[in-house]
Amino acid sequence: MAKNGKARLVADKRRTPDPARAKPRKSRRKPAKPQAARRRGLVYWLLWPLRKVLRLAWALSWRGAAIAVLILAAATAYNYTRIPDMATLADGRARGSVTLQDRESQTFAWRGDNFGGLVTTEGVSPHLVNAVVASEDKRFYSHFGVSPRGIAGAMRTNVQAGRSPFSGSGGSTITQQVAKLLCLGTDWDPSTGMSEAEFEADCRAGTVWRKVKEIPYAFALELKFTKDEILAIYLNRAYLGAGARGFAAASQRYFGDAASDLNPAEAAMLAGLLPAPSYYAPTSNLARAQERAQTVLRLMHEQGLLTTAQFTQAMENPATLSPAAREDTGGYFADWVMSSGPDFLTADTTEDVLIRTTLDQDIQHAAEAALAHVFETQVRDGSEAQAAIVVMSADGAVRAMVGGRNTRGGGLFNRAIQAVRQTGSSFKPFVYAAALDLGWRHDSPVLDSELAIKVPGSGTYSPANYTNQFYGEVTLTDALARSLNAATVRLSEQVGRDIVRNVANQFGIQSDMAEGPALALGVSESTLLEMTGAYAGILNGGTSVTPYGLTQLTLRGERTPLLDHDSGLGERVIQENAARQLVYMMSQVVERGTGTRAQLPDGRPAAGKTGTTQAARDAWFIGFTGDYVAGVWMGYDDNTPLSGVTGGGLPAEIWRETMARIHDGMPITPLPMIDPATVARPEPQPQVARTPAPAPQQEEPGLADRILMDVLGGIFRQN
Incomplete structure (x- = not known):
């Protein structure tokens, strides 16, 4: 008791609560909303009821993507097993070629699909490799066969030009173009009733389904071959106008040179033929081919593949045709010789044939010039009269x-x-x-x-x-x-x-x-x-x-003639x-x-x-x-x-x-x-x-x- 007589207040002895026995106290307050939830705006609450739909869409998307990847992988593997070796792919012609020479053994005409022989990227002029890559696929060495950026750019270009996104420019890589050249592994079959030209046109049709099928085939090519090998297939198979199949044949056809000796101007002209070989062929319109070559040269220069000095030299000295290509003489004579020989060695040949003929190009030029002179000087303008000459x-x-x-x-x-x-x-x-x-x-x-x-x-x-x-x-x-x-x-x-x-x-x-x-x-x-x-x-x-025009017929690479004829006397x-x-x-x-x-x-x-x-x-x-x-x-x-x-x-x-x-x-x-x-x-x-x-x-x-x-x-x- 306290001194003042009052009882002293003493606190009860507190026990330390046992954590094991302690019961959680129930709070009567509502829990505070998380800070992040408070920050969500109207969009969140509007989409809140659709969250299950969105989760379902996501689930379907990644599963669908996974299935697509599996299908793509399976298609790629399937195509991989069907692709033959490079030597087989390099020469894909359905028919052979005929090279016609005059009585002096000078070439004056070509028929069929001329093939200059298998070439590799190391065996051709480096300017040619650079010209093709610069003009056709500047990211060729960095992509895996398909370029999404290139496809998107092509679609944008098509839309801006007022076309469908899938019409016109396709944004194809060189690998995809090789897939087209190979027709996705399908060979031409004459029994289908489709001509070779129609078959090739169908192979190059830019439909959406064709584009889809190109992708796994392009991937398979990338897995099967190195980049240089893919480019080599392209260099060997591309059609370049005037019956030339491949850059080796085109180089001989237009310039009379080997593909290894091409200078920048010549390489640019050949690479410029790729989008439209017949239209840009220098034998059809040399000025147009030179203008297209200048575009390729500018691309090469912009991409650092030509020095300024090389660029200036090439621009000032455009490529010109060889004398044989420039003359383009003896077409009627060549057609006659082709029709006078056996079909299996001329028009329908699957071999490369060399034909020596009786043609004298000086006499041929004289006859053509004489006919033109008389019609220019002695026949009224607009006359549709015709004439023919045989010597x-x-x-x-x-x-x-x-x-x-x-x-x-x-x-x-x-x-x-x-x-x-x-x-x-x-x-x-x-x-x-x-x-x-x-x-x-x-x-x-x-x-x-x-x-x-x-x-x-x-x-x-x-x-x-x-x-x-x-x-x-x-x-x-x-x-x-x-x-x-x-x-x-x-x-x-x-x-x-x-x-x-x-x-x-x-x-x-x-x-x-x-x-x-x-x-x-x-x-x-x-x-x-x-x-x-x-x-x-x-x-x-x-x-x-x-009358005869064929004196000797030999298979290319052979020495013994299959046919030999030296007189028409009877x-x-x-x-x-x-x-x-x-x-x-x-x-x-x-x-x-x-x-x-x-x-x-x-x-x-x-x-x-x-x-x-x-x-x-x-x-x-x-x-x-x-x-x-x-x-x-x-x-x-x-x-x-x-x-x-x-x-x-x-x-x-x-x-x-x-x-x-x-x-x-x-x-x-x-x-x-x-x-x-x-x-x-x-x-x-x-x-x-x-x-x-x-x-x-x-x-x-x-x-x-x-x-x-x-x-x-x-x-x-x-x-």
Whole structure:
């Protein structure tokens, strides 16, 4: 007790609570909201009811992505197992190539898909590698086959250009372009009915599904090959126009150089062909190809792949074509040679073939220039008239062929071999050849007078001369020089149509010939090549020839030729003396007859024959010097009559212009003909030659007479 009497207050003795027995006190306060929750705004509360939907979407997304990755991995693995080795992929052509060389072994034309051989990135010019990478895929060495950045940029470009995001530029990497070139591992099958060009176009179609399929194939390529190997496949398989498959072939085709020797300007021009090979091909438009090359050069310079000095040098000295590529000559001749050889070694070859030909490029240039000159100076502007020229040696070796006024390119309609037209008076030399071979002479008389022959089923045939006059008794030489129709028909009837037809056929006229008396005046049809070849037989002394252009065919890399051909000479058709007389008679055509406009400068002797068909639908001049035979045809493709043109007019001018250019600077070679001043007096004519000329209204010779003439013809032919 306290001193003051009051009881002292003492606190109860507190016990230390046992943590194990302590019970948590219940708080009557609501817990405070977390600070983060307080900071969430309206968007959070709006999406709060959708949180389960969002969680589901997320779950589906990553699971779907995982499934897509698995599918992509499986597709990549599948493609990986299907991709063959690099050597197999490098040359993916479905057909081989044909390289054509002239008589001097100089290349002048290419056909098929040319392949210059397998190249690697180490084996080509470094400028070429840089040009391709700079212009096609500057991130090639850093991506894994697909460039998302490139695809996004391409889509943006397409949208800005007003196209669909998947139309136009595709943003494909070089690896993806290789996948396209390989057609995702599918080879062309002709049995599908789709052409090779259609198949390749389908492989390069920029559809969404095609793009999707490219991705695993591109990944498989990246796993299968190194970057340089992928680039090498691209360098070997890319089509670069003008039949060139791969950069090695293109380098030879355009520049005549190996791919290892390309300078920056040349490399840029080749790389510039990749987006549109036919459009940018320098053989089609050199200026356009050079402009495109400048774009590639700027890209190379901007990416540090060209020094400023190299860039300036290349810009100031653009690439130009090699002489062979620049000339682009002999297209008609090349097409003819391709068609004359075996298909499995020419048009349908799966091998690389080298063909040596008879072409003389100087003569070819002369013929093309002559044709262009005459049409420019003597034919009215806008005329659609056409012309063709064939030049050959006396043994049938074709030295030049012009199949029309358009002389550039291949696959054009070749009027020298494809136009089958009436020959007109250019057929007459075969009538005189038959007569001379039977014993007539160049100065034998023949009557040029009115003639009427009854032809069963056709009425009476009465040929008239061009002048509508008759000249009485004339020599064979005069009749041919003046191209007298009545005299020629009368001579043909005396000789016998079957004999005339047989002589023409043996000289090389393979077309069906007319049966009636009009045979003598060239109503039968033939080609310029056939007719020129037949005249070559006259020049060489009476021996038939088969026109030829292929002299040697060899597989590339082989030394032994598969085909070897050095002459077109065949069997003798008429006696040499008869041929020499006929050459003299034809020289008079040029000297004083219907072909005077074909006379050559410097007194060079020439011989030939004019020909004009009914209504002047066709005009011909075929002739020769001591060195070459040349034939010219002129007309319209639709058989429209020529206006004021005969064989002795423009065709003779074209012939003269051609032969003058060919023989410029050549020594004069005399014609193989008789000298009439030294020829002995004529001996008595054989009985067949003395058959009286048919009088007006005369019937055709009887069967007995025809048999007799044929027998006598055979007897004289053997002498």
